[in-house]
Amino acid sequence: MICAPVMAETAEQMLGQMRKAKELGADLVEIRIDYLKSFSPQQHLEVLIKQSPLPTIITYRPTWEGGQYDGDESRRQATLHQAMELGADYIDIELKVADEFFSSIQERSPKRPKVIVSSHNYENTPSAEEIGNIAARIQATGADIVKIATTALDITDSARILQLIAHSQVPTIGLAMGERGLISRILCAKFGGFLTFGALESGIHSAPGQPTLRDLLDLYNFRQIEPDTKVHGVIGNPIGHSKSPHLYNTAFKKAAFNGIYLPLLVDNVANFLNTYSSPDFTGYSYTIPHKMAGLECCDEVDPIAKAIGAISCMIKKPSDGKLIGYNVDYLGAIAAIEEGLGGSSSASNGSVSPLAGRLFVVIGAGGAAKALAYGGKEKGARVVVANRTYEKAKDLARKIGGESMPLTELNDFHPEDGMILANATSVGMKPNTDATPISKEALSRYSLVFDAIYTPKWTRLLREAKETGAKVVFGTEMFLNQAFVQFEKFTGLPAPKDLIRETLARNT
The missing domain is CATH 3.40.50.720 (NAD(P)-binding Rossmann-like Domain)
Incomplete structure:
Protein backbone atom coordinates (compact mmCIF):
# COMPACT_ATOMS: atom_id res chain seq x y z
CA MET A 1 0.00 0.00 0.00
CA ILE A 2 0.91 3.67 -0.30
CA CYS A 3 0.42 5.87 2.75
CA ALA A 4 0.36 9.66 2.46
CA PRO A 5 1.64 11.53 5.53
CA VAL A 6 -0.69 14.40 6.46
CA MET A 7 1.09 17.28 8.18
CA ALA A 8 -0.63 20.61 8.75
CA GLU A 9 -1.18 23.17 11.49
CA THR A 10 -5.01 22.97 11.48
CA ALA A 11 -7.56 20.17 11.26
CA GLU A 12 -9.18 21.88 8.26
CA GLN A 13 -5.88 21.86 6.35
CA MET A 14 -5.39 18.21 7.26
CA LEU A 15 -8.83 17.27 5.91
CA GLY A 16 -7.95 19.07 2.68
CA GLN A 17 -4.70 17.09 2.45
CA MET A 18 -6.59 13.84 3.05
CA ARG A 19 -8.95 14.58 0.16
CA LYS A 20 -5.93 15.33 -2.03
CA ALA A 21 -4.29 12.07 -0.96
CA LYS A 22 -7.36 10.14 -2.07
CA GLU A 23 -7.47 11.98 -5.41
CA LEU A 24 -3.79 11.18 -6.02
CA GLY A 25 -4.30 7.47 -5.35
CA ALA A 26 -3.13 6.86 -1.77
CA ASP A 27 -4.48 3.82 0.08
CA LEU A 28 -4.36 5.37 3.55
CA VAL A 29 -3.18 8.48 5.38
CA GLU A 30 -0.88 8.94 8.34
CA ILE A 31 -2.34 11.75 10.44
CA ARG A 32 0.62 13.43 12.14
CA ILE A 33 -1.23 15.10 14.99
CA ASP A 34 2.08 16.26 16.47
CA TYR A 35 2.12 18.90 13.69
CA LEU A 36 -1.19 20.48 14.79
CA LYS A 37 -1.03 23.88 16.48
CA SER A 38 -3.40 24.37 19.43
CA PHE A 39 -4.31 20.69 19.27
CA SER A 40 -7.33 19.67 21.34
CA PRO A 41 -7.97 15.90 21.39
CA GLN A 42 -11.63 16.40 22.29
CA GLN A 43 -12.14 18.91 19.49
CA HIS A 44 -9.98 17.57 16.66
CA LEU A 45 -9.54 13.79 16.90
CA GLU A 46 -13.09 12.74 16.07
CA VAL A 47 -13.27 15.16 13.13
CA LEU A 48 -9.99 13.89 11.67
CA ILE A 49 -10.78 10.20 12.08
CA LYS A 50 -14.49 10.22 11.19
CA GLN A 51 -14.18 12.59 8.22
CA SER A 52 -11.10 11.02 6.65
CA PRO A 53 -11.91 9.66 3.18
CA LEU A 54 -9.21 6.99 3.64
CA PRO A 55 -8.16 4.56 6.39
CA THR A 56 -6.05 6.29 9.03
CA ILE A 57 -2.80 5.81 10.92
CA ILE A 58 -2.69 8.07 13.96
CA THR A 59 0.85 9.14 14.81
CA TYR A 60 1.68 11.51 17.67
CA ARG A 61 5.44 11.49 17.32
CA PRO A 62 7.50 12.89 20.25
CA THR A 63 10.64 14.94 19.74
CA TRP A 64 12.76 12.14 21.20
CA GLU A 65 11.79 10.01 18.16
CA GLY A 66 12.11 12.76 15.55
CA GLY A 67 8.61 14.24 15.90
CA GLN A 68 7.13 17.58 16.95
CA TYR A 69 5.44 16.74 20.29
CA ASP A 70 7.35 17.98 23.32
CA GLY A 71 4.91 17.50 26.17
CA ASP A 72 3.75 15.10 28.86
CA GLU A 73 4.09 11.44 27.86
CA SER A 74 1.03 10.20 29.73
CA ARG A 75 -1.07 12.85 28.00
CA ARG A 76 0.31 11.76 24.62
CA GLN A 77 -0.54 8.12 25.24
CA ALA A 78 -4.01 9.06 26.53
CA THR A 79 -4.59 10.82 23.21
CA LEU A 80 -3.63 7.64 21.32
CA HIS A 81 -6.06 5.66 23.52
CA GLN A 82 -8.76 8.14 22.57
CA ALA A 83 -7.91 7.71 18.87
CA MET A 84 -8.37 3.97 19.30
CA GLU A 85 -11.80 4.46 20.85
CA LEU A 86 -12.81 6.77 17.99
CA GLY A 87 -12.10 4.13 15.35
CA ALA A 88 -8.65 4.89 13.95
CA ASP A 89 -7.52 2.01 11.73
CA TYR A 90 -3.91 2.00 12.95
CA ILE A 91 -2.03 3.51 15.88
CA ASP A 92 1.74 4.12 15.73
CA ILE A 93 3.62 3.80 19.02
CA GLU A 94 7.38 3.91 19.51
CA LEU A 95 9.31 0.82 20.65
CA LYS A 96 10.75 2.75 23.61
CA VAL A 97 7.30 2.99 25.25
CA ALA A 98 5.47 0.12 23.56
CA ASP A 99 5.38 -2.21 26.59
CA GLU A 100 3.91 0.55 28.72
CA PHE A 101 1.35 1.36 26.01
CA PHE A 102 0.24 -2.26 25.52
CA SER A 103 -0.13 -2.87 29.25
CA SER A 104 -2.53 0.09 29.39
CA ILE A 105 -4.80 -1.25 26.62
CA GLN A 106 -4.97 -4.94 27.59
CA GLU A 107 -8.43 -4.64 29.06
CA ARG A 108 -9.81 -2.70 26.10
CA SER A 109 -12.06 -3.84 23.23
CA PRO A 110 -10.85 -6.78 21.12
CA LYS A 111 -11.87 -4.71 18.08
CA ARG A 112 -9.01 -2.36 18.73
CA PRO A 113 -7.06 -0.88 15.80
CA LYS A 114 -3.88 -2.53 14.56
CA VAL A 115 -0.85 -1.25 16.44
CA ILE A 116 2.32 -0.35 14.57
CA VAL A 117 5.36 -0.41 16.83
CA SER A 118 8.09 1.71 15.31
CA SER A 119 11.80 2.28 15.69
CA HIS A 120 13.58 5.21 14.00
CA ASN A 121 17.34 5.63 13.63
CA TYR A 122 18.32 9.04 12.25
CA GLU A 123 22.06 8.33 12.43
CA ASN A 124 22.73 5.19 10.38
CA THR A 125 21.58 1.69 9.44
CA PRO A 126 22.67 -0.98 11.94
CA SER A 127 24.00 -4.41 11.01
CA ALA A 128 21.59 -7.09 9.79
CA GLU A 129 21.92 -8.79 13.19
CA GLU A 130 21.01 -5.61 15.07
CA ILE A 131 18.06 -4.93 12.76
CA GLY A 132 16.88 -8.48 13.37
CA ASN A 133 17.14 -7.94 17.12
CA ILE A 134 15.10 -4.73 16.91
CA ALA A 135 12.42 -6.54 14.87
CA ALA A 136 12.31 -9.34 17.48
CA ARG A 137 11.95 -6.80 20.30
CA ILE A 138 9.10 -5.10 18.42
CA GLN A 139 7.32 -8.41 17.84
CA ALA A 140 7.73 -9.30 21.53
CA THR A 141 5.72 -6.22 22.53
CA GLY A 142 2.63 -7.67 20.82
CA ALA A 143 2.87 -5.39 17.76
CA ASP A 144 0.53 -6.13 14.87
CA ILE A 145 2.92 -4.44 12.45
CA VAL A 146 6.69 -3.94 12.71
CA LYS A 147 8.11 -0.60 11.53
CA ILE A 148 11.86 0.00 11.29
CA ALA A 149 13.21 3.18 9.71
CA THR A 150 16.95 3.76 9.48
CA THR A 151 19.22 6.24 7.73
CA ALA A 152 21.10 5.09 4.63
CA LEU A 153 24.69 6.35 4.60
CA ASP A 154 25.36 4.11 1.59
CA ILE A 155 22.99 2.54 -0.94
CA THR A 156 24.02 -0.91 0.32
CA ASP A 157 22.36 -0.07 3.67
CA SER A 158 18.98 -0.48 1.97
CA ALA A 159 19.76 -4.13 1.28
CA ARG A 160 19.59 -4.93 5.00
CA ILE A 161 16.16 -3.31 5.19
CA LEU A 162 14.89 -5.19 2.13
CA GLN A 163 16.29 -8.41 3.62
CA LEU A 164 14.31 -7.72 6.82
CA ILE A 165 11.09 -7.26 4.83
CA ALA A 166 11.65 -10.35 2.68
CA HIS A 167 12.22 -12.66 5.65
CA SER A 168 9.71 -11.21 8.11
CA GLN A 169 6.90 -13.49 9.28
CA VAL A 170 4.70 -10.55 10.31
CA PRO A 171 3.56 -7.44 8.38
CA THR A 172 6.59 -5.15 8.23
CA ILE A 173 7.25 -1.58 7.20
CA GLY A 174 10.96 -1.22 6.48
CA LEU A 175 12.64 1.79 4.93
CA ALA A 176 15.98 3.55 4.81
CA MET A 177 15.76 7.33 4.89
CA GLY A 178 17.76 9.73 2.73
CA GLU A 179 18.55 9.79 -0.99
CA ARG A 180 20.69 6.65 -0.71
CA GLY A 181 17.67 4.85 0.75
CA LEU A 182 15.21 5.53 -2.09
CA ILE A 183 15.65 1.98 -3.39
CA SER A 184 14.14 0.63 -0.13
CA ARG A 185 11.04 2.80 -0.44
CA ILE A 186 10.24 1.51 -3.93
CA LEU A 187 11.47 -2.09 -3.89
CA CYS A 188 9.59 -2.81 -0.66
CA ALA A 189 6.73 -3.63 -3.07
CA LYS A 190 8.88 -6.38 -4.62
CA PHE A 191 10.02 -7.85 -1.31
CA GLY A 192 6.67 -7.83 0.49
CA GLY A 193 6.67 -4.65 2.57
CA PHE A 194 3.40 -3.71 4.26
CA LEU A 195 3.42 -0.15 2.91
CA THR A 196 5.56 2.73 1.71
CA PHE A 197 5.13 6.45 2.23
CA GLY A 198 4.44 8.93 -0.56
CA ALA A 199 4.52 12.69 0.00
CA LEU A 200 1.65 14.82 -1.30
CA GLU A 201 4.05 17.40 -2.72
CA SER A 202 7.72 17.51 -3.60
CA GLY A 203 9.78 18.95 -0.76
CA ILE A 204 7.05 18.46 1.85
CA HIS A 205 7.74 15.08 3.42
CA SER A 206 7.66 13.48 6.85
CA ALA A 207 11.13 11.94 6.49
CA PRO A 208 14.24 12.52 4.34
CA GLY A 209 14.27 10.87 0.89
CA GLN A 210 10.51 10.30 0.73
CA PRO A 211 9.28 10.18 -2.89
CA THR A 212 6.03 11.85 -3.88
CA LEU A 213 2.83 9.89 -4.33
CA ARG A 214 2.81 10.96 -7.97
CA ASP A 215 6.36 9.66 -8.55
CA LEU A 216 5.57 6.33 -6.92
CA LEU A 217 2.53 5.79 -9.12
CA ASP A 218 3.43 7.52 -12.39
CA LEU A 219 7.22 7.42 -12.53
CA TYR A 220 8.03 4.13 -10.79
CA ASN A 221 4.83 2.22 -11.72
CA PHE A 222 4.60 1.15 -8.06
CA ARG A 223 1.32 -0.76 -8.56
CA GLN A 224 2.93 -2.96 -11.22
CA ILE A 225 5.91 -4.06 -9.09
CA GLU A 226 5.76 -7.80 -8.32
CA PRO A 227 8.06 -10.33 -6.63
CA ASP A 228 9.57 -11.30 -10.01
CA THR A 229 9.99 -7.72 -11.33
CA LYS A 230 13.46 -7.23 -12.84
CA VAL A 231 15.47 -4.33 -11.37
CA HIS A 232 17.46 -1.89 -13.52
CA GLY A 233 18.87 1.53 -12.82
CA VAL A 234 21.37 4.25 -13.57
CA ILE A 235 24.50 4.18 -11.42
CA GLY A 236 26.03 7.59 -10.76
CA ASN A 237 26.90 10.28 -8.23
CA PRO A 238 25.15 12.72 -8.28
CA ILE A 239 22.05 11.09 -9.75
CA GLY A 240 19.01 13.18 -8.77
CA HIS A 241 19.10 15.06 -12.11
CA SER A 242 18.82 11.91 -14.24
CA LYS A 243 15.88 11.63 -16.63
CA SER A 244 16.62 7.96 -17.35
CA PRO A 245 13.96 6.64 -14.91
CA HIS A 246 11.30 8.66 -16.76
CA LEU A 247 12.33 7.16 -20.10
CA TYR A 248 12.79 3.53 -19.18
CA ASN A 249 9.87 3.14 -16.78
CA THR A 250 7.51 4.70 -19.32
CA ALA A 251 8.90 2.47 -22.06
CA PHE A 252 8.83 -0.66 -19.86
CA LYS A 253 5.14 -0.04 -19.13
CA LYS A 254 4.32 0.55 -22.80
CA ALA A 255 6.09 -2.68 -23.79
CA ALA A 256 4.40 -4.63 -20.92
CA PHE A 257 7.90 -5.53 -19.70
CA ASN A 258 8.01 -6.57 -16.03
CA GLY A 259 10.87 -4.31 -14.98
CA ILE A 260 11.63 -1.19 -12.98
CA TYR A 261 14.39 1.39 -13.48
CA LEU A 262 15.74 3.36 -10.50
CA PRO A 263 18.18 6.23 -9.89
CA LEU A 264 21.02 4.60 -7.95
CA LEU A 265 23.21 6.97 -5.92
CA VAL A 266 26.29 4.78 -5.64
CA ASP A 267 29.53 5.63 -3.84
CA ASN A 268 31.38 2.37 -4.55
CA VAL A 269 30.41 0.33 -7.62
CA ALA A 270 31.97 -2.95 -6.49
CA ASN A 271 30.20 -2.80 -3.12
CA PHE A 272 26.88 -2.09 -4.82
CA LEU A 273 27.20 -4.99 -7.28
CA ASN A 274 28.36 -7.42 -4.58
CA THR A 275 25.47 -6.44 -2.32
CA TYR A 276 22.69 -6.52 -4.93
CA SER A 277 23.81 -9.75 -6.55
CA SER A 278 20.45 -11.51 -6.85
CA PRO A 279 19.42 -12.63 -10.38
CA ASP A 280 16.57 -10.09 -10.44
CA PHE A 281 19.04 -7.17 -10.48
CA THR A 282 19.68 -7.47 -14.20
CA GLY A 283 20.90 -4.31 -15.91
CA TYR A 284 22.46 -0.89 -15.32
CA SER A 285 23.31 2.31 -17.11
CA TYR A 286 26.49 4.05 -15.97
CA THR A 287 27.05 7.78 -15.73
CA ILE A 288 29.53 10.20 -14.13
CA PRO A 289 31.79 9.29 -12.32
CA HIS A 290 31.44 5.49 -12.48
CA LYS A 291 31.92 4.52 -16.15
CA MET A 292 35.50 3.33 -15.59
CA ALA A 293 34.82 1.75 -12.19
CA GLY A 294 31.97 -0.17 -13.82
CA LEU A 295 34.32 -1.60 -16.42
CA GLU A 296 36.63 -2.91 -13.71
CA CYS A 297 33.71 -4.86 -12.22
CA CYS A 298 32.75 -6.66 -15.44
CA ASP A 299 33.32 -10.35 -16.04
CA GLU A 300 33.36 -9.71 -19.78
CA VAL A 301 33.77 -6.45 -21.71
CA ASP A 302 32.66 -5.71 -25.25
CA PRO A 303 35.74 -4.96 -27.45
CA ILE A 304 34.57 -1.39 -28.15
CA ALA A 305 34.09 -0.67 -24.44
CA LYS A 306 37.52 -2.19 -23.78
CA ALA A 307 39.10 0.10 -26.37
CA ILE A 308 37.35 3.15 -24.91
CA GLY A 309 38.24 2.10 -21.36
CA ALA A 310 34.79 2.77 -19.94
CA ILE A 311 31.31 1.26 -20.00
CA SER A 312 27.91 2.93 -20.17
CA CYS A 313 25.78 -0.19 -19.91
CA MET A 314 26.02 -3.45 -17.94
CA ILE A 315 23.91 -6.55 -18.43
CA LYS A 316 23.75 -9.57 -16.13
CA LYS A 317 23.59 -12.78 -18.17
CA PRO A 318 20.61 -14.85 -16.95
CA SER A 319 22.42 -18.12 -17.67
CA ASP A 320 25.41 -17.68 -15.35
CA GLY A 321 25.07 -14.25 -13.70
CA LYS A 322 28.19 -12.86 -15.41
CA LEU A 323 28.32 -9.08 -15.82
CA ILE A 324 28.86 -7.90 -19.41
CA GLY A 325 29.96 -4.32 -20.07
CA TYR A 326 29.17 -2.26 -23.17
CA ASN A 327 29.76 1.31 -24.26
CA VAL A 328 26.90 2.70 -26.30
CA ASP A 329 27.66 6.36 -25.54
CA TYR A 330 29.86 6.78 -28.58
CA LEU A 331 27.10 5.44 -30.87
CA GLY A 332 24.67 8.05 -29.62
CA ALA A 333 27.12 10.93 -29.50
CA ILE A 334 28.84 10.42 -32.84
CA ALA A 335 25.56 9.78 -34.67
CA ALA A 336 24.15 13.01 -33.21
CA ILE A 337 27.24 15.01 -34.24
CA GLU A 338 27.25 13.51 -37.75
CA GLU A 339 23.58 14.40 -38.13
CA GLY A 340 24.38 17.93 -36.95
CA LEU A 341 27.06 18.17 -39.65
CA GLY A 342 24.49 17.18 -42.26
CA GLY A 343 25.69 13.63 -42.81
CA SER A 344 24.94 10.17 -41.54
CA SER A 345 26.92 7.43 -39.90
CA SER A 346 29.37 5.80 -42.27
CA ALA A 347 28.67 2.55 -40.44
CA PHE A 474 22.02 18.76 -27.69
CA GLY A 475 23.05 16.14 -25.16
CA THR A 476 19.49 14.88 -25.45
CA GLU A 477 20.30 13.47 -28.90
CA MET A 478 23.20 11.41 -27.57
CA PHE A 479 21.02 10.41 -24.65
CA LEU A 480 18.17 9.25 -26.90
CA ASN A 481 20.33 7.25 -29.29
CA GLN A 482 22.02 5.33 -26.48
CA ALA A 483 18.67 4.89 -24.68
CA PHE A 484 17.22 3.07 -27.69
CA VAL A 485 20.16 0.63 -27.67
CA GLN A 486 20.05 0.10 -23.89
CA PHE A 487 16.29 -0.51 -23.84
CA GLU A 488 16.77 -3.35 -26.32
CA LYS A 489 19.65 -4.80 -24.29
CA PHE A 490 17.59 -4.65 -21.08
CA THR A 491 14.40 -6.13 -22.52
CA GLY A 492 15.18 -8.00 -25.74
CA LEU A 493 12.34 -5.97 -27.27
CA PRO A 494 12.31 -3.24 -29.95
CA ALA A 495 12.59 0.23 -28.41
CA PRO A 496 9.45 2.40 -28.61
CA LYS A 497 11.52 5.26 -30.05
CA ASP A 498 8.74 7.82 -30.50
CA LEU A 499 7.53 7.29 -26.94
CA ILE A 500 11.06 7.60 -25.51
CA ARG A 501 11.65 10.79 -27.52
CA GLU A 502 8.31 12.28 -26.39
CA THR A 503 8.98 11.36 -22.76
CA LEU A 504 12.39 13.05 -22.77
CA ALA A 505 10.92 16.17 -24.38
CA ARG A 506 8.27 16.32 -21.65
CA ASN A 507 10.87 16.01 -18.89
CA THR A 508 13.61 18.40 -20.07
Missing part, protein backbone atom coordinates in the same frame (compact mmCIF):
# COMPACT_ATOMS: atom_id res chain seq x y z
CA SER A 348 25.13 2.52 -41.76
CA ASN A 349 25.56 3.38 -45.44
CA GLY A 350 29.22 2.98 -46.32
CA SER A 351 29.74 6.70 -47.08
CA VAL A 352 32.58 8.76 -45.62
CA SER A 353 31.69 10.33 -42.28
CA PRO A 354 31.31 14.14 -42.23
CA LEU A 355 33.73 13.98 -39.28
CA ALA A 356 36.54 12.60 -41.46
CA GLY A 357 39.50 14.98 -41.57
CA ARG A 358 37.88 17.52 -39.23
CA LEU A 359 39.62 18.84 -36.12
CA PHE A 360 37.57 17.45 -33.23
CA VAL A 361 38.22 18.94 -29.77
CA VAL A 362 36.98 16.88 -26.82
CA ILE A 363 36.81 18.51 -23.37
CA GLY A 364 37.27 15.99 -20.56
CA ALA A 365 39.03 12.67 -20.01
CA GLY A 366 36.40 10.58 -18.21
CA GLY A 367 34.14 7.87 -19.57
CA ALA A 368 32.03 10.09 -21.85
CA ALA A 369 35.14 11.86 -23.18
CA LYS A 370 36.79 8.52 -23.95
CA ALA A 371 33.71 7.45 -25.89
CA LEU A 372 33.69 10.68 -27.91
CA ALA A 373 37.42 10.61 -28.57
CA TYR A 374 37.32 6.97 -29.63
CA GLY A 375 34.26 7.54 -31.82
CA GLY A 376 35.76 10.63 -33.45
CA LYS A 377 38.99 8.81 -34.22
CA GLU A 378 37.08 5.84 -35.66
CA LYS A 379 35.29 8.24 -38.03
CA GLY A 380 38.57 9.72 -39.28
CA ALA A 381 38.63 12.97 -37.27
CA ARG A 382 41.83 14.55 -35.93
CA VAL A 383 41.17 14.40 -32.20
CA VAL A 384 42.48 16.85 -29.58
CA VAL A 385 41.75 16.17 -25.89
CA ALA A 386 41.62 19.09 -23.44
CA ASN A 387 41.30 18.41 -19.74
CA ARG A 388 41.78 20.17 -16.41
CA THR A 389 44.19 17.41 -15.33
CA TYR A 390 46.66 17.42 -18.19
CA GLU A 391 48.11 14.00 -17.43
CA LYS A 392 44.70 12.42 -18.03
CA ALA A 393 44.34 14.32 -21.31
CA LYS A 394 47.76 13.06 -22.46
CA ASP A 395 46.92 9.50 -21.48
CA LEU A 396 43.64 9.49 -23.44
CA ALA A 397 45.18 11.21 -26.48
CA ARG A 398 48.01 8.66 -26.54
CA LYS A 399 45.54 5.76 -26.50
CA ILE A 400 43.58 7.00 -29.50
CA GLY A 401 46.48 8.52 -31.42
CA GLY A 402 45.42 12.13 -30.91
CA GLU A 403 46.81 15.34 -29.44
CA SER A 404 46.32 16.84 -25.95
CA MET A 405 46.38 20.14 -24.12
CA PRO A 406 45.62 21.54 -20.65
CA LEU A 407 42.10 22.97 -20.44
CA THR A 408 43.58 26.37 -19.48
CA GLU A 409 45.00 26.68 -23.03
CA LEU A 410 41.73 25.94 -24.83
CA ASN A 411 40.56 29.56 -25.05
CA ASP A 412 43.68 30.43 -27.09
CA PHE A 413 43.63 27.29 -29.27
CA HIS A 414 43.05 28.39 -32.88
CA PRO A 415 44.95 26.33 -35.46
CA GLU A 416 42.06 26.60 -37.93
CA ASP A 417 38.46 27.72 -38.25
CA GLY A 418 35.48 25.39 -38.50
CA MET A 419 36.57 23.06 -35.71
CA ILE A 420 34.13 20.78 -33.85
CA LEU A 421 33.84 20.95 -30.06
CA ALA A 422 32.40 18.34 -27.71
CA ASN A 423 32.01 18.95 -23.97
CA ALA A 424 32.13 15.66 -22.05
CA THR A 425 32.45 17.13 -18.55
CA SER A 426 29.74 18.03 -16.03
CA VAL A 427 30.58 21.75 -16.26
CA GLY A 428 27.28 23.53 -16.80
CA MET A 429 25.09 20.72 -15.46
CA LYS A 430 22.15 21.59 -13.23
CA PRO A 431 22.34 23.15 -10.65
CA ASN A 432 25.57 24.92 -11.75
CA THR A 433 24.01 26.20 -14.96
CA ASP A 434 26.06 29.42 -15.09
CA ALA A 435 29.30 27.51 -15.63
CA THR A 436 30.90 26.88 -19.02
CA PRO A 437 34.18 25.15 -19.95
CA ILE A 438 35.23 27.67 -22.65
CA SER A 439 34.83 31.40 -23.29
CA LYS A 440 32.23 32.71 -25.70
CA GLU A 441 34.97 34.46 -27.72
CA ALA A 442 36.73 31.14 -28.35
CA LEU A 443 33.51 29.52 -29.60
CA SER A 444 33.57 31.62 -32.78
CA ARG A 445 36.29 29.28 -34.10
CA TYR A 446 33.95 26.27 -34.10
CA SER A 447 31.36 25.31 -36.71
CA LEU A 448 29.56 22.84 -34.42
CA VAL A 449 29.38 22.50 -30.64
CA PHE A 450 28.04 19.43 -28.84
CA ASP A 451 27.35 19.21 -25.10
CA ALA A 452 26.88 15.79 -23.50
CA ILE A 453 24.90 17.44 -20.66
CA TYR A 454 21.14 17.24 -21.08
CA THR A 455 19.97 18.91 -17.85
CA PRO A 456 19.46 21.65 -18.81
CA LYS A 457 18.94 21.06 -22.51
CA TRP A 458 20.20 24.56 -23.32
CA THR A 459 23.45 24.79 -21.36
CA ARG A 460 25.32 28.07 -21.25
CA LEU A 461 27.86 26.52 -23.63
CA LEU A 462 25.19 25.79 -26.24
CA ARG A 463 23.45 29.15 -25.80
CA GLU A 464 26.71 31.02 -26.37
CA ALA A 465 27.72 28.74 -29.25
CA LYS A 466 24.43 29.50 -31.01
CA GLU A 467 24.99 33.22 -30.48
CA THR A 468 28.38 32.94 -32.23
CA GLY A 469 26.76 31.23 -35.22
CA ALA A 470 27.84 27.64 -34.57
CA LYS A 471 25.49 24.70 -35.07
CA VAL A 472 24.57 23.14 -31.76
CA VAL A 473 23.85 19.49 -30.91
